[in-house]
Every structure is written in structure tokens, then in C-alpha cells.
Amino acid sequence: MNKKINAMYFSATGTTKKIVSALAEKISKNIDDEAIINYIDFTLPEVRKKSVSFTEEDVVIIGVPVYAGRVPNVLLKYLNAITGNGALAVPIVVYGNRNYDDALIELKDILELNGFKAIAGGAFIGEHSFSKILAKDRPDEKDIAIVIDFADKIYKKIILKDEIQTVEVKGNKPYRKYYMPKDEKGRPVDIRKVKPKTNNNCIDCKLCVNICPMGSIDAEDVSKFNGICIKCGACIKKCPVQAKYYDDKDYLRHKQELEIDFVHRREPELFI
Numbered sequence: 001m002n003k004k005i006n007a008m009y010f011s012a013t014g015t016t017k018k019i020v021s022a023l024a025e026k027i028s029k030n031i032d033d034e035a036i037i038n039y040i041d042f043t044l045p046e047v048r049k050k051s052v053s054f055t056e057e058d059v060v061i062i063g064v065p066v067y068a069g070r071v072p073n074v075l076l077k078y079l080n081a082i083t084g085n086g087a088l089a090v091p092i093v094v095y096g097n098r099n100y101d102d103a104l105i106e107l108k109d110i111l112e113l114n115g116f117k118a119i120a121g122g123a124f125i126g127e128h129s130f131s132k133i134l135a136k137d138r139p140d141e142k143d144i145a146i147v148i149d150f151a152d153k154i155y156k157k158i159i160l161k162d163e164i165q166t167v168e169v170k171g172n173k174p175y176r177k178y179y180m181p182k183d184e185k186g187r188p189v190d191i192r193k194v195k196p197k198t199n200n201n202c203i204d205c206k207l208c209v210n211i212c213p214m215g216s217i218d219a220e221d222v223s224k225f226n227g228i229c230i231k232c233g234a235c236i237k238k239c240p241v242q243a244k245y246y247d248d249k250d251y252l253r254h255k256q257e258l259e260i261d262f263v264h265r266r267e268p269e270l271f272i
């Protein structure tokens, strides 16, 4: 079969990458044990400067994390510029055990508007970007077993000789407004301006400079912040000496509230 598997993802703390890679690897293996997967990791800003396009021979597994119940708005420009030209697509969203709300339907709609045929979709759970305990260590073995099974079903759909049907996924239209955290009195709070701080543990290794998806950390002085912060968790979770932290009280309150309110384990939802 003349199908090329592509794995595309934005993944600041690596959970979306795990799901998309495992899915792409199993589909690819089913098609041809030796096939080479084309990986496009668009987490870093440099990569998002190049637009990509596909053909009818491509199958594109594309994943983004859920931010505020939606596709991260900082990715919209890049995502809207990908051209499908009839390629098959599998939209995947990964969320931190609260809810994926309208992110999956939004991603599917973007892909279809770009000329892809969405044949399956899934919402998976990953450790929450804000927390080390909410959905801790997910995706775990149980999640990956579900990914593998889903990959087999997608493969069977791809090799069908008949016209491949497009998929319907869960979500509302119009899409929900971006989810807003609340303060102790229930008033919405805007945490967009909140930026990470740097403590004395910092060894100036520059890792944070190189992994910030917004390219916002100053290369000369890593405690300086030059652009926007999307609270993706990369600099906090990947720092080898725990030098980055948030001290904003609304952010910390929101994080704690999520950890309390959403402990109940959610399971992946698949659409095919």
C-alpha cells in the first residue's frame, strides 16, 4: 500500500508526543514493518515558521494538548496553514484530566478546512501541565494499550477498499469560550500575564531557553522573560535543578483547585 505515515505534534511536556508517536508507530508497523515515519515536532517556534503540505498518499496523525478547552490559540496560525490535498488525518487531543471540551472538534474542523479527510479522532489524558500530581505519569501502560488497539482499528479502516468514511467527534458548535480560572469569590481571573520566576538553583544551562515553545526566555539572562508565557510547563518540569516556578496566587489557587476537583481518573475517548 502506498501510504506514508506522518506524526505531527506540539508537545511542551511530552505527553502529546507519547500518544501521537505510539499511534503512528503501530499504524506504520501494520502497513509495513520497515516503513519510515515522518515526524514533525512543531513545539519550537522555528519549526512553526515553515508551512507543510501533504498529498493523497499521506496519513497524518496530528496531536495538540488541550488549552482552556480548545486548541491552543497560539497554534492556530500554523495549523491553519497546513495543506492536506486529500491526505487522511487523525486528529488527537491530549488533556490534563479536566475536560477536552471542544478541542477535538475544533482540530478536526481545522484539518477538514485545510483539505484533509479526518477518518478517526481521539481524546487522551496526559499529566497536567500545571501539576506533578494531576493525571500523574499519564499516558500510562493502560493508555498505551488503548492507543495500540485504536491504531489497529485505524489501520483496518485505511486498508478498506471502499470509500473511507469521515468521522464524527464529540464537541459543540459554536465552540465554547476559552475556559477561565476563577478566584476564591468565583470571579474569572486572567492568568495570561503570569510568567515563571527563577530561583538560586539556576545553573545557567540554558535548557529553558532552548525548549520554550514561545522562544520567550532571554538567552543572555535566563531570569529575564521577553515574550508571552503560555504556562505550558516546559521550563518548570524540564529544569534539571527545579529553578523555575510560578508564585502568582491566582495561578497557584487554580492549580490546587484542579488537583482537588479532577482527581477522578478519566479514560480516553475514541472516534472512528
Ligand SMILES: Cc1cc2nc3c(=O)[nH]c(=O)nc-3n(C[C@H](O)[C@H](O)[C@H](O)COP(=O)(O)O)c2cc1C
Binding pocket: 010, 011, 012, 013, 014, 015, 016, 017, 065, 066, 067, 068, 069, 070, 094, 095, 096, 097, 098, 099, 100, 125, 126, 127, 128, 129, 130, 179, 230, 231, 232, 233
Ligand atoms: C494553558 C493551559 C491550559 C490547559 N487547559 C486544559 C483544559 O482545559 N483541560 C484539561 O483537562 N487540561 C488542560 N491543560 C493541561 C494539558 O492539556 C495537558 O497537561 C497535556 O497533557 C499537556 O500536553 P503536553 O505534555 O504535550 O504539553 C492545560 C494546560 C495549559 C498549559
